[in-house]
Amino acid sequence: MTTHLANPSPTEGFWLTRQYNRLTLRQRRTLMGYVFIAPFILGFLFWWLGPAAVAGYLTFHKWNFLAAPKFVGMANFSKMLGDPILAQSLKVTIVFSVISVPLGLVFAFFLANLINAKFRFIAIFRTIYFLPSIVPAVANAILWAWLFNTEFGLINYVIRAFGGPKIGWLQDPNWVMLAFVILTVWGVGGSMIIFLAGLQGIPQIFYEAAEIDGAGRWQRLLYVTLPMMSPIIFFNLVIGFINSFQVFVSALLITNGGPQRATLFLVLHIWRTAFSSQKMGYAAVLSWLLFAILMLLSFLVFRYIGSRVYYENPGD
């Protein structure tokens, strides 16, 4: 790991070079290490710690961008506790998360098992299943708004063709959540591919051994596939939860938070508080709230589910 084999005389060269040459090997290594990671450290200070400090300052202030921030003490916090719109927004976000994440996980796992089959044209199926996940978010929102259109949408057409009722997907607060779950589950291609790679990484010999022991298809899934896949299931679960707390584009463009605030997801609520209502102080408090929720959620997931994960090669 030596950077310079020859150590020139300390009197040669520019001042900086002389200073550098005076350092011990260990000091040089440390210096070089920090030079390499310096962009990240600076970025962390500028774009993470700085904004976080600003947010911390603003939580105690009222500020609409125009006048100077006004100190209001804990007013923003007490407002948060008695805010029915925030309560609604949290309810929407949590209900969506609790329904869509497990459902998406199961569906992605199921699809991954399907496309793990040995067929000649399997690559075509893999592509078809993956494509929905790369559709740009805005185009995706417009497409689904049209699919869920009450009068002329394809989904209601299919339902009515089978004799079902005309559903007000985007007008009825009771149905709109299901609509959002459906469009989310349609785009599970990313986690599906991660599952597929995991499935292909399970040594075939485990299945053969299980079969010799008399395990059926169901038992092989239960006692070989699931334990071997548990780290990947866990990973997809964590990513799924984090993503489910970030719904923004579809809520803004498909329903604009409605009907009756039934899709007022938390990030949309924060965004509107800051940029439509110009309440920067309160928006800063809500940002901290989102941060706290995500931290708590990660902690709970790692604490109660992470401990059940089976690692074939721990520490690898």
Added chain:
Amino acid sequence: MGFNEKPAEYVESRRRPKSYGDIFFHWLTVFLLVFFAVVMITPFIWLLSSSLKTQINIFQYPPQLIPDPIVPENYVYALTYKPFGIYFRNTVLVAGLNVIAVVFTSSFCAYGFARMRFPGRDFWFGIVMATLFLPYAVLLVPSFIVFSRLGWVDTFLPLVVPPFFGGGAFNIFLMRQFFRTIPEEIADAARIDGCSEFGVYWRIMLPLSKPALITIGIFTFLFAWNDLIGPITYLRSPDNFTIAAGLASFRSQTDISWDLQLAASTAVTLPVILLFFLAQRYFIQGVVMTGLKG
């Protein structure tokens, strides 16, 4: 790993006669594969077909699956109704700068994390991992305040400058994982020949990491192409809009012109799908690298 490779483990390893259960299961799998393929692809077909309908035909029940007449002019109207040329130029500018930033700075930082040994390294890498799990929605409001103080609102700077500082935790993490698979002996050989640490990074590691660099480059480009929340937060004048922001404002202004909205959406989606078919391998590799090597 690509879509077209045959799974290596599945070479005919057992030659047991097929039971009725196996045959049933085989056809059940085929049925489910086809069924879900139809479910997944129908929205695309519906998108394409609706985007080619006349305004009258689009509001028709029962809907036509194959439009009659086919109206490709929808695309011309949709893409000239708003200056999509300017949006496209803006998006390519932002995305291009982001790709350059991410490819160089994330690999630079990742080299430090992967190959240098110094006190504090693990602490800082812990911070990289912590920011990895924090979505940028959390920082949206506070960073907006910082950028507005800097006078950067309604310029591309808030979208373009931050990636030059480390290029994002996700990319640093990905590049670090990749660098760790390259044998250290190659770097040592270069050092003995008098190569500096920067030289090892620039002349040895970067050329050997092309697949990983292409992968993060593609992901960064797609992110910039798709991102809405950044552009609508920071960009004010329509001349600065990116494709995503332009399409979103197009939607709010042409509320019932579904034919035009869907034509514009198709036009925005097509380049992404094209990119996917050109660089399938890197897409899959990127997705898999995020999931498995953690």
